[in-house]
Amino acid sequence: MSYRVVGKALPRIEGVGKVTGQTKYAADFSFEGLLWAKVLRASVPHARIVNVDTSKAEALKGVRAVLTGADVKDIFVGTRVKDQPVLAYDKVRFVGDAVAAVAADSEAIAEEAIGLIDVEYEELPHVNDPVEALKPTAPLIHEDRNKYKNAPKLPEGMSDHNLQSFVVWKNGDIEAGFQNAARVFEHTFRTPLSHHGYIEPCACTVHVHDDGSVEVWPSNKGPWGLRDQMAGDFGVPKEKIKVHIVHVGGDFGAKASLIDVPVAYYLSKATKRPVKLVFDYTDELLAGGHRHPAVLSLRTGVDQNGNFTAIKATIHFSGGAYGSQKANPLVTVLGGRRLASMYRVPAISCETFCSYTNQVPCTQTRTPGSPQVVFAFESQMDIIAKEMGIDAVELRRRNILRDGDANPMGEKWSDILMGEVLERVVKTSGWKKGGAKKNRGWGMALYDRGTPEGKASSALTLEADGKVNILTGVPDVGPGYYTISQQMVCETLGLPPEKVGVVFKDTDSLPFDPGTGGSKQTNTSGHAVNQSAHEVREKLLNLAARELGCQPDEIRQQGGKFTAPNKKSTTTQKMIELAVKENGGPVFHLTNFVPKDMPKVTGFAAQVAEVEVDPTTGGVRVLNLTTAHDTGTVLNHLTLTGQIEGGVISGFGFALMEENPMIDGKIATLTLGESKLPCIADVPPLKTVLVESPTGPTPFGGKAIAENPNVPTAAAIANAVADAVGVRIFDLPITAEKVYRELRRLPGKE
Numbered sequence: 001m002s003y004r005v006v007g008k009a010l011p012r013i014e015g016v017g018k019v020t021g022q023t024k025y026a027a028d029f030s031f032e033g034l035l036w037a038k039v040l041r042a043s044v045p046h047a048r049i050v051n052v053d054t055s056k057a058e059a060l061k062g063v064r065a066v067l068t069g070a071d072v073k074d075i076f077v078g079t080r081v082k083d084q085p086v087l088a089y090d091k092v093r094f095v096g097d098a099v100a101a102v103a104a105d106s107e108a109i110a111e112e113a114i115g116l117i118d119v120e121y122e123e124l125p126h127v128n129d130p131v132e133a134l135k136p137t138a139p140l141i142h143e144d145r146n147k148y149k150n151a152p153k154l155p156e157g158m159s160d161h162n163l164q165s166f167v168v169w170k171n172g173d174i175e176a177g178f179q180n181a182a183r184v185f186e187h188t189f190r191t192p193l194s195h196h197g198y199i200e201p202c203a204c205t206v207h208v209h210d211d212g213s214v215e216v217w218p219s220n221k222g223p224w225g226l227r228d229q230m231a232g233d234f235g236v237p238k239e240k241i242k243v244h245i246v247h248v249g250g251d252f253g254a255k256a257s258l259i260d261v262p263v264a265y266y267l268s269k270a271t272k273r274p275v276k277l278v279f280d281y282t283d284e285l286l287a288g289g290h291r292h293p294a295v296l297s298l299r300t301g302v303d304q305n306g307n308f309t310a311i312k313a314t315i316h317f318s319g320g321a322y323g324s325q326k327a328n329p330l331v332t333v334l335g336g337r338r339l340a341s342m343y344r345v346p347a348i349s350c351e352t353f354c355s356y357t358n359q360v361p362c363t364q365t366r367t368p369g370s371p372q373v374v375f376a377f378e379s380q381m382d383i384i385a386k387e388m389g390i391d392a393v394e395l396r397r398r399n400i401l402r403d404g405d406a407n408p409m410g411e412k413w414s415d416i417l418m419g420e421v422l423e424r425v426v427k428t429s430g431w432k433k434g435g436a437k438k439n440r441g442w443g444m445a446l447y448d449r450g451t452p453e454g455k456a457s458s459a460l461t462l463e464a465d466g467k468v469n470i471l472t473g474v475p476d477v478g479p480g481y482y483t484i485s486q487q488m489v490c491e492t493l494g495l496p497p498e499k500v501g502v503v504f505k506d507t508d509s510l511p512f513d514p515g516t517g518g519s520k521q522t523n524t525s526g527h528a529v530n531q532s533a534h535e536v537r538e539k540l541l542n543l544a545a546r547e548l549g550c551q552p553d554e555i556r557q558q559g560g561k562f563t564a565p566n567k568k569s570t571t572t573q574k575m576i577e578l579a580v581k582e583n584g585g586p587v588f589h590l591t592n593f594v595p596k597d598m599p600k601v602t603g604f605a606a607q608v609a610e611v612e613v614d615p616t617t618g619g620v621r622v623l624n625l626t627t628a629h630d631t632g633t634v635l636n637h638l639t640l641t642g643q644i645e646g647g648v649i650s651g652f653g654f655a656l657m658e659e660n661p662m663i664d665g666k667i668a669t670l671t672l673g674e675s676k677l678p679c680i681a682d683v684p685p686l687k688t689v690l691v692e693s694p695t696g697p698t699p700f701g702g703k704a705i706a707e708n709p710n711v712p713t714a715a716a717i718a719n720a721v722a723d724a725v726g727v728r729i730f731d732l733p734i735t736a737e738k739v740y741r742e743l744r745r746l747p748g749k750e
Contacts, residue, residue, distance in 0.1 A: 001633075004559055005490040005497065006700050009638035013482045013502055014247070026203035026219040026246050027278045034205070035064055037267050037277040038110035040100040040117050041286055042092035045128075045358040045665030046139060047121035049091055049099070056116035057102055062109040065270040066117075068100045072266050077233040078324030079225070079257040082149040083142065084361070086262040091124070093141055093321035094358050095666045096286030103267040103275050126358035126665045130318035131295055133162040133355040141321060141356040152323075164319040164354040169337045171410045172347030177310025181301025185384050188297045189376035190731035191714075192659035193318070193667075196289045196365055197650075197677045200249025201281060206264040207274035213240045214265070219248050221477050222256045222515030225327075227507045229258055234265060245504040248477040252650070253364040254289020255477075256517060257325040282670045285660060289325065291365035292317040292354070296376040306390050306398055310347040311408070313339055315373065318362065319354040325363035327517070335369020337409065340377055342418050342448040342604060343399040345408035358665055364517075366647070367449065367707035371654055371714060375732060378445035378715035382722060392444055392719065393426055400446070411600070415695040417630040418448065418604040424689045425628035429608035440623075441724025443609045445712035450602040451697050451704035452520040453595040457511045458528035460489070460536050462587040464580045466573035468493065468536075469501045473513025474525045476504075479706055480639030481521045485529045487635060488699055492533035493540070494560030494572045511592060519704035522635065523697055524593070530699035532591035539589075540575040547578070601695055603703040604630040607648070609716040613724045618740030620656060620721055621684075625713070628689035632696025632703035644688050644709045651713025653678040656733050 017023035054066045069089025076082040088097045100117050104110035125139040132138055141162055145151055152165040178184060204218040214236060220226045223243040231238035248255055260277045268275040279288060295316040301309040315336050319326075333352035340348065352369075365371075385395040400418045401407060425444070432442050459471040470485050482502040489500045514524050538552075541562065545552040548564035556563045560572040579587050610624040627648055634640050657676040660667045669675045694701030714732055722728045727742035 001694065003491055003700070005487045006635050007633065008636065010483055010487060010497060010636060011638065012480050013486060014476055023247050025200055025249050026205070026217055029205055029217050031205060031207065031274040033273045035103040035105065035267070035271060035273050035275045036107040036110045037101055037103050037264055037275050038114045039098050039263055039283070040114045042088065042095055042097040042099055044092065044121055044123055045095050046124040046126035046141070047092050048124065049088060050120040050122050052100055053118040054100060057113040060109065060113050060116060062105040063102055063113045064105065065103040065267050066100065066113070067266055067270065075233070076148060077258050077262050078322070079229060079326060080150050080328050081152065081323045082233065083145070083151065084322035084324035086266060094360055096360055097321065098263060098287070101263045101267060103271055128318065128357050128359055128662050128665065130293065130316040130353070130355040130357060133357050134353065136161055138162060141358060162356040164323045164356050165333065166353050167333050168349065168351045169409060170349040171408060174310050174312060174347045174349045177347030178301045180303065181309040182304040183388070184299060184301045185380060185387070186299045187380050187383065188295065188730065189379060191294045191372045191375060192732055193293045193359060193662065194291045194654065194658040194660055195285055195675055196252040196254045196291070197653070197658070197672070197675070198250025198252060198254065201279040201284045202255065202260045202288055203278040204260050204264055205274050205276040206261060206268045208265065208268040208272065210272055212236065215242045215244065216261060217244045217246055218261060219246060220255050221248055221251050221475050221517055223473065223475065223507050224512050225256060225515060226258065226261070230261065230265070233258070233262070243507045245473065245475050245506055248475050251477040251516070252366045253368065253517065256327050256515070257363060259288065259325065281672055285667055285670050285675065287360060289363045289365070290320070290360050290660065292319060292362040294372040296372060298376055298380050300380060300384065302384060306384065306388050306395050308343060308345045308399055311340055311345055313350040315350065315352045317352065317354040317369070318357045318359060320357055320359045320361035322361040325361045327364055333369055335373040338370055338449070339373055339408065341407050342401055342446050343408065344401060344405050348408040359662060360667065366650060367711050370447065370711045371651065374445060374447050374711050375714040375718065378712065379718050382443065382719040383728065393431065396422060396444070396446060413600050413602050415601055415693065417691055417693065418446070421604045421606045421628045421630050421691050422446065424691055425606040425608050425626055428628065428687055428689045429610070429624065429626035431608060439615055439724055440610070440612050441720045441722065443716045443719025443721070443723055445607055445715035445719065447605045447708060447711040448602045449519065449704060449708050451523045452518045453598050453697065454514050454520060454524040455592070455594045456513050456524040456528040457590065457592045458525060458532050459510065459588060459590045460532045462536070462576045462580055464577065464586070466576045467499050467501065468495060468576065469503050470529055471509060472502060472504050472525060472529065473510045474504070474516055474521060477516050479521065479643055480636065481516065481525070483639060484522055484635050485526060488526065488530045489533045492530065492537055494557060499573065519706045522699065522702060523704070526699055527595070528591055528593035531593050532589060535591060536589050540572060540579065543575050543579060544570050598697045601697060601703065603632070603708060605708040605712060607712040607716045609720040611717060611720040611724055613721060613739060615725060615743055618736040618738070618743060620734060620736065620739060622652065622717060624685050624687065625652070626687040626689065627709055628691060629705065629708060630691045630703065631705060632692070632698070633694045633701040634690060634692055635700060635702050640705055641688055643705050645686055647707065647709025648686055648713055649678055649683055651710035652683065654710070654732065655714035655717040659733055
């Protein structure tokens with residue numbers, strides 16, 4: 001179907017403000033009487049706190065409050081599970097744990113005061129490995145995990161020693177599946193601890209007023225969730241908490257939890273003044289959002305033709321010292337639910353453990369758990385192909401889902417386009433054309449992800465000048481949602497983009513919005529906006545019918561023009577102006593969306609990497625990356641391709657360079673430079689293929705895109721390296737040192 005505005009590459013509404021520096025982020029707001037906060041963080045990974053001496057800090061001129069764990073004892077916070085104290089008071093559990101906090105007249109004074117606080121520790125043994133952490137001999141990090149509110153329930157009889165959460169996904173007869181296998185392959189893979197890499201550090205200002213009401217200006221992607229967390233954790237009625245919606249300078253999953261808000265809240269409560277807390281990047285890498293390290297063991301059975309008979313996976317995630325930053329205590333392990341989900345697998349079992357470890361708490365990261373799982377399984381796919389003498393593409397062709405097939409968990413989807421996506425990526429990439437070239441290789445990986453749904457609210461305000469303003473509760477985190485919502489309203493009402501604006505306020509302005517995350521924005525908040533536009537359109541049609549002397553169902557709309565059978569016509573803009581005039585002022589129309597009968601579909605992705613490996617150094621150079629996506633209807637080609645390219649680059653970094661290694665229980669990389677995020681000089685040419693069809697669940701038939709592109713990249717590159725020089729890297733990132741080491745182990749190279 002052809003649309004006037006939907007599908008066009010409109011520039012972002014918020015783009016001008018960002019490139020001109022006019023956009024305000026959480027750290028940019030100033031307030032009368034503002035105090036600055038700083039946090040003293042633990043310097044040891046696991047220790048009892050013997051004494052905290054704050055006397056020198058309290059005596060420093062300009063210091064207005066000093067808090068320790070004793071001042072906020074027994075107050076535990078968390079997005080879901082409440083297992084993290086506001087400030088540690090009995091012991092610290094990772095390097096970076098918050099021990100004390102100050103509020104002062106300036107940032108410099110606060111920083112100086114932190115340096116004057118003396119802490120005496122009794123050090124304890126620590127553990128970082130998620131498998132070792134579950135052994136009964138490992139140091140116990142939480143003496144009683146079950147005392148925490150919303151602690152995940154464990155199966156009866158399972159040891160809770162350092163176990164944060166456990167879940168198993170299974171379907172079919174796994175024992176029979178392995179009995180039917182001609183060959184069984186077993187491999188173990190590892191992925192590292194890594195930071196999300198957003199440019200804006202965590203920041204917030206909290207003001208607890210004299211009457212107990214609270215205002216918050218946070219870098220947070222879920223304002224209503226934040227409000228409800230604060231209400232539950234701090235014992236404040238949510239009606240007394242107002243969270244202001246603020247632009248977020250990058251998120252990728254991390255900025256949904258309280259993080260810095262509890263400390264700022266209690267300092268503001270102590271001083272009755274607004275308190276601002278802004279992380280520097282050392283704070284970020286010590287205490288901000290991180291992706292879970294994982295150890296993934298796979299056992300896969302295939303018949304003589306390479307068709308799957310059974311898959312069994314055991315996955316261990318390192319959850320860090322607390323589970324508090326997860327939107328759901330099981331969210332990190334949900335990646336296992338999609339194990340091999342684009343293939344026919346008659347029997348599957350995936351056990352996933354998340355351990356407490358003495359490291360920074362981990363949280364959901366762009367497609368939680370899936371990059372780790374897909375790296376392991378799609379790498380094993382190529383190992384199987386090589387061992388059985390089957391081309392890697394052909395092995396996938398034999399096993400991918402086709403229309404009518406159920407996925408490994410028994411779910412059935414309509415409009416399965418995995419085959420078309422696979423063939424398109426092969427053709428566009430030029431898969432192995434020109435024959436084999438020395439030290440050059442090709443690799444492929446596949447993935448699929450559905451489009452989550454949920455309730456949301458939105459409102460349209462009709463203005464006297466014929467303009468329509470969309471009131472949304474979605475913070476802008478970068479994907480371009482504001483522009484998408486503008487396009488949907490323009491399409492439905494027949495207005496040009498300059499006549500449709502987007503505004504955002506606070507948690508008092510709308511009943512509810514789920515915020516961004518999980519690739520769900522357009523399928524939740526977008527549905528609310530679209531429904532609101534259609535409801536307003538019906539009102540304008542009724543008004544036009546009255547003015548033109550006919551019935552509403554006789555009106556024909558073409559763009560922004562309403563035409564009656566008698567050929568008389570009017571416009572959307574005139575009807576908006578009339579509605580406002582008759583209302584005596586702007587017309588406010590609120591819509592609450594609740595999903596119902598959503599289509600059962602998913603979106604497929606395939607990536608191909610072409611690499612060159614220098615055998616003298618082990619250095620890997622990615623020559624080309626091609627990615628193909630089953631997108632449904634593309635609502636905006638500019639924002640969609642931007643999401644794809646950003647995701648691919650994220651996956652590229654995960655594959656080749658990103659990690660925050662622990663040495664003696666401490667993160668060794670405390671700047672973004674040391675963490676080695678990819679920059680433009682690292683990025684190879686990117687080719688993007690869109691397989692469009694109006695089969696998605698979002699308004700106008702779109703599908704989720706934000707999280708799909710970063711998932712297959714690491715496996716595609718690992719497979720290409722193995723194809724180029726014959727070495728298989730089982731642990732990310734794929735560094736030159738690892739490749740060089742494995743090259744030296746090849747026969748004849750010792």
